[in-house]
Amino acid sequence: LKLENDLRRALERDEFYLVYQPQVQLETEEIVGMEALLRWNHPKRGLVSPVDFIPIAEESGLIVPIGEWVLKTACLQNKMWQNAGYRPICVSINLSMRQFLQPNLAGKIDVILQDIGLDPCYVDLEITESMTLDKETAFDQLNRLKRLGVFISIDDFGTGYSSLHYLKNMPIDRLKIDRSFVSEVLEDSNNAAIVSTITSMAHHLKLKVTAEGVENQEQLQFLRQQQCHEGQGYLFSKPIKAAEFETFFLKPS
Ligand code: G
Ligand code: G
Ligand code: MN
Ligand code: NA
Numbered sequence: 001l002k003l004e005n006d007l008r009r010a011l012e013r014d015e016f017y018l019v020y021q022p023q024v025q026l027e028t029e030e031i032v033g034m035e036a037l038l039r040w041n042h043p044k045r046g047l048v049s050p051v052d053f054i055p056i057a058e059e060s061g062l063i064v065p066i067g068e069w070v071l072k073t074a075c076l077q078n079k080m081w082q083n084a085g086y087r088p089i090c091v092s093i094n095l096s097m098r099q100f101l102q103p104n105l106a107g108k109i110d111v112i113l114q115d116i117g118l119d120p121c122y123v124d125l126e127i128t129e130s131m132t133l134d135k136e137t138a139f140d141q142l143n144r145l146k147r148l149g150v151f152i153s154i155d156d157f158g159t160g161y162s163s164l165h166y167l168k169n170m171p172i173d174r175l176k177i178d179r180s181f182v183s184e185v186l187e188d189s190n191n192a193a194i195v196s197t198i199t200s201m202a203h204h205l206k207l208k209v210t211a212e213g214v215e216n217q218e219q220l221q222f223l224r225q226q227q228c229h230e231g232q233g234y235l236f237s238k239p240i241k242a243a244e245f246e247t248f249f250l251k252p253s
Pocket of ligand 4 (some may be wrong): 155156157176178179212
């Protein structure tokens with residue numbers, strides 16, 4: 001309850017910031033995107049992990065205003081970088097269940113994009129498989145979001161519970177293979193089979209596929225052999241603050 005009260009004040013006290021992790025095209029090693037990840041600098045506890053506070057935010061409903069702050073901040077940052085003359089890249093933003101269940105989510109995102117003047121093709125929304133369990137609701141929401149022109153990715157893919165039927169019919173653009181499969185891909189032949197199968201399925205369904213948690217050259221090599229499109233992970237960079245991301249990864253357009 002204490003943490004919930006602190007969380008309630010964190011927005012107005014400006015205790016949140018975003019870090020960005022590059023997404024790399026594996027064939028060329030070109031930076032094609034970045035994932036925005038939320039950080040909370042608690043005045044007493046220091047940095048609190050989203051693993052610890054997102055569930056509290058979700059439970060209390062605070063995730064709705066916090067999630068809107070994330071959307072606005074990430075989109076504004078992306079637009080400012082474009083205005084500064086950097087080559088445009090896409091920003092991936094994590095949605096929580098509570099946000100995804102809001103009937104007016106697409107309308108809110110539309111307003112944010114219009115206000116900022118950011119082309120929706122530079123925004124990717126990450127959802128998890130669990131958000132697609134209520135099939136009707138998920139279909140309607142995804143269709144509304146797709147009509148805006150944003151991309152949709154399924155995050156942590158393989159750990160949840162999507163049926164192939166959903167995958168075939170849902171308006172999604174990308175699968176992000178969960179890092180638990182990628183991390184042991186060279187040691188565990190079952191993981192290798194899973195990564196290879198998800199990648200191949202993505203190709204057949206004409207979906208983009210991104211490997212999460214790429215940490216070494218051997219994994220990169222394996223993923224390239226499988227023709228996985230993109231990778232994200234400590235091999236390329238951990239999530240870093242905006243100023244560092246700009247210095248290390250943005251290129252003039
Ligand atoms: O960045 P880190 O590995 O600490 O993230 C831990 C978890 O928190 C991940 O599952 C990530 O998806 C989630 N997370 C990070 N930022 C956000 C955010 O802005 N919104 C939501 N809903 N989840 C986030
Ligand atoms: O659930 P989600 O995919 O949104 O979680 C993203 C988080 O995964 C990032 O915030 C980051 O902290 C973590 N992460 C990113 N790359 C790596 C990696 O190469 N190895 C590990 N162990 N974690 C990573
Ligand atoms: Mn994610
Ligand atoms: Na993930």
